[in-house]
Amino acid sequence: MRELFHEIGSSLRQNKLRTALTGFAVSWGIFLLITLLGAGNGLMNSFMGNMNQYVSQSITVEGWRTSKPYAGYKENRRIHLDTKDLSYTQGKDWEGRIRGVITATTGTSLTLTLGSRTVDGWMEGKMPQHLEQEKLQMAAGRYINQGDMDGCRKVMVLSLAQAKELNPDEPEAIIGAWVSAGKIAFRVIGIYHTDEQSWRRSCPIPYTTYKAIYDPSDKIESITFTVEGPRTLEEHQAFEKEYGDAIRRRHSIAPDDQRGIWIDNGYTQNLQMSNASRILQIAMWILGLLTLVSGIVGVSNIMLITVKERTHEFGIRKAIGAKPADVLKLIIAESVSITALFGYVGMLLGMVACEILDKTVGQKGVNIGFEEIKMLVNPSVGVDVAIEATVLLVLAGTLAGIIPAWKAARVKPIEALRAE
Amino acid sequence: MALIELNDINKTYNNGQPLHVLKGINLQIERGEFVSIMGASGSGKSTLLNILGILDNYDTGTYHLDGKLIKDLNEKQAADYRNRMIGFIFQNFNLIGFKTAVENVELPLYYQGVPRKKRHELAMEYLDKMGLSPWAHHFPSEMSGGQKQRVAIARALITRPQIILADEPTGALDSKTSVEVMQLLKQLNKEDGITIIVVTHEGGVANETNKIIHIKDGIIGKIEENTRHEAWQGSAMK
Numbered sequence: 001m002r003e004l005f006h007e008i009g010s011s012l013r014q015n016k017l018r019t020a021l022t023g024f025a026v027s028w029g030i031f032l033l034i035t036l037l038g039a040g041n042g043l044m045n046s047f048m049g050n051m052n053q054y055v056s057q058s059i060t061v062e063g064w065r066t067s068k069p070y071a072g073y074k075e076n077r078r079i080h081l082d083t084k085d086l087s088y089t090q091g092k093d094w095e096g097r098i099r100g101v102i103t104a105t106t107g108t109s110l111t112l113t114l115g116s117r118t119v120d121g122w123m124e125g126k127m128p129q130h131l132e133q134e135k136l137q138m139a140a141g142r143y144i145n146q147g148d149m150d151g152c153r154k155v156m157v158l159s160l161a162q163a164k165e166l167n168p169d170e171p172e173a174i175i176g177a178w179v180s181a182g183k184i185a186f187r188v189i190g191i192y193h194t195d196e197q198s199w200r201r202s203c204p205i206p207y208t209t210y211k212a213i214y215d216p217s218d219k220i221e222s223i224t225f226t227v228e229g230p231r232t233l234e235e236h237q238a239f240e241k242e243y244g245d246a247i248r249r250r251h252s253i254a255p256d257d258q259r260g261i262w263i264d265n266g267y268t269q270n271l272q273m274s275n276a277s278r279i280l281q282i283a284m285w286i287l288g289l290l291t292l293v294s295g296i297v298g299v300s301n302i303m304l305i306t307v308k309e310r311t312h313e314f315g316i317r318k319a320i321g322a323k324p325a326d327v328l329k330l331i332i333a334e335s336v337s338i339t340a341l342f343g344y345v346g347m348l349l350g351m352v353a354c355e356i357l358d359k360t361v362g363q364k365g366v367n368i369g370f371e372e373i374k375m376l377v378n379p380s381v382g383v384d385v386a387i388e389a390t391v392l393l394v395l396a397g398t399l400a401g402i403i404p405a406w407k408a409a410r411v412k413p414i415e416a417l418r419a420e
Numbered sequence: 421m422a423l424i425e426l427n428d429i430n431k432t433y434n435n436g437q438p439l440h441v442l443k444g445i446n447l448q449i450e451r452g453e454f455v456s457i458m459g460a461s462g463s464g465k466s467t468l469l470n471i472l473g474i475l476d477n478y479d480t481g482t483y484h485l486d487g488k489l490i491k492d493l494n495e496k497q498a499a500d501y502r503n504r505m506i507g508f509i510f511q512n513f514n515l516i517g518f519k520t521a522v523e524n525v526e527l528p529l530y531y532q533g534v535p536r537k538k539r540h541e542l543a544m545e546y547l548d549k550m551g552l553s554p555w556a557h558h559f560p561s562e563m564s565g566g567q568k569q570r571v572a573i574a575r576a577l578i579t580r581p582q583i584i585l586a587d588e589p590t591g592a593l594d595s596k597t598s599v600e601v602m603q604l605l606k607q608l609n610k611e612d613g614i615t616i617i618v619v620t621h622e623g624g625v626a627n628e629t630n631k632i633i634h635i636k637d638g639i640i641g642k643i644e645e646n647t648r649h650e651a652w653q654g655s656a657m658k
């Protein structure tokens with residue numbers, strides 16, 4: 001092995017310009033590949049991260065407005081879900097398929113007051129399960145619990161932004177304080193996180209409290225539940241249709257009216273999202289591989305020229321005892337060395353480029369209306385990709401060397417000696 | 421059986437116009453002989469020598485080397501024979517330009533799998549024999565023709581071959597150096613008993629050998645025993 005490296009070393013040193021050119025081609029290819037994959041990963045991390053904030057593994061159904069006349073009703077009829085829909089969903093028809101059914105009320109816009117300070121709020125009746133369902137992070141205190149529900153307690157959860165407005169010096173100290181909302185005062189029990197840029201107005205109070213104070217009717221805003229059974233996208237879509245049809249029947253909505261009720265299906269969204277990200281990833285790899293292939297073709301070409309130039313030398317080697325396999329080995333090892341060595345350089349540079357991307361573009365946010373998101377999150381390639389790329393490089397080098405090596409090994413010694 | 425036995429060897433080149441170059445060569449060369457093959461340019465000397473060196477193949481006839489029939493060998497076997505049995509000396513030296521003298525001399529041992537250190541020691545020893553120790557780490561481009569040919573001879577000798585095949589070994593050298601190279605070959609034959617075959621078109625060179633085989637138009641002509649060795653001072657060959 002060491003002998004071979006020595007052989008390669010002297011022949012690479014001998015042909016400095018050629019080595020440099022080949023090396024540059026390879027480094028550039030790998031650099032592009034790594035940067036591309038890194039940026040792609042960053043894009044995807046950001047995409048997945050941003051989406052995960054909003055998409056949970058559950059289905060939420062809300063009433064909307066019909067778009068077609070049906071069963072004697074005119075179009076544009078407002079649909080309200082009610083507590084009967086709730087018990088239907090919890091009932092035996094869906095036993096074993098639907099779990100964890102929760103409901104929320106419609107909201108009311110109110111001004112919250114603490115001493116001389118005020119802030120806007122959107123009061124909603126929520127259940128303890130909404131904490132997880134909406135992926136809220138508590139900054140301080142706690143969320144609504146079953147005790148609040150059972151006792152119809154006048155308690156309220158605020159967003160961090162609201163807490164800061166009401167008590168700028170020490171937002172957490174607001175816990176335990178009584179905040180007035182209209183004529184009624186609520187005790188603050190917790191604060192949920194809002195990141196620096198985002199502004200959330202929602203201030204949840206117990207579902208039962210809301211119903212008792214603001215809306216004694218049997219109307220509800222939404223029904224949320226998890227589903228058991230369906231796995232694939234098709235199965236989830238079929239389930240959504242089956243459940244939607246049942247609710248549409250209950251409210252005399254045309255079966256093909258998509259607007260009567262609105263179904264937010266977290267399962268299908270998640271599946272479609274991972275499909276989309278898979279496609280993005282595949283596209284990145286294809287682009288990357290194409291650049292790599294062009295690198296291979298480049299190396300192969302240069303190796304072909306080299307082999308032609310060195311035919312006489314191979315003739316000498318053969319005359320003094322080099323077997324075809326020795327010549328084959330020499331060329332392939334040379335090709336692999338060039339690709340691996342310069343490929344590594346390209347890979348390191350690519351990783352540096354990813355770091356730079358992270359420090360620049362990665363730190364910039366983009367405003368998407370209600371909050372700011374990062375374009376790239378952690379744009380880098382993992383160790384696994386680096387290892388894959390190394391294996392790929394060696395393979396590429398071998399591939400690039402094969403045709404030239406085969407040509408060199410095949411030429412008869414006397415013909416090689418005649419070549420100049 | 422002789423070391424080299426050729427029986428009715430025929431060779432035709434088929435590049436475009438077929439050219440029948442060797443027309444039935446019969447030849448025997450014994451172990452330890454120092455012979456020259458002499459003939460005009462284009463008479464087929466190099467073709468014959470290449471066949472002897474298993475660098476090229478022949479069409480019909482038989483070639484036995486050390487009792488073994490050399491016919492239709494694959495490249496691997498041929499390479500092995502060349503490596504172990506034969507040392508080559510070429511008119512244009514055929515050294516590898518990007519390797520130093522000692523690296524060039526080492527190369528045949530590399531293909532035998534001899535360890536690096538041993539290889540290097542042996543190569544230095546042979547270079548020393550050729551009086552080239554100080555030049556061991558020079559590249560061919562830094563050496564004179566005579567020095568290059570002596571490096572090539574060291575390379576041919578390092579595997580301790582039974583036969584040395586030299587195709588116009590003095591063709592690119594001045595008269596003085598030519599004499600020195602021929603003296604060297606003569607000495608190798610005498611002291612180490614190596615069989616040496618020299619191809620030349622110069623009478624003066626042929627005269628240094630013990631047997632002169634004349635070749636003309638692809639056929640062996642007369643074979644002269646040459647024991648007298650008229651004094652040759654290089655310039656006399658012209």
Ligand SMILES: Nc1ncnc2c1ncn2[C@@H]1O[C@H](COP(=O)(O)OP(=O)(O)O)[C@@H](O)[C@H]1O
Pocket residue numbers: 433434435439441459460461462463464465466467468
């Ligand atoms: N590879 C080849 N293809 C075709 N003709 C060749 C080839 N090599 C040599 N010849 C021809 O064969 C004849 C003998 O060549 P060669 O053996 O080199 O002669 P010498 O060494 O005696 O000068 C010459 O006419 C030469 O042109």
Ligand SMILES: [Mg+2]
Pocket residue numbers: 465466467
């Ligand atoms: Mg010739």
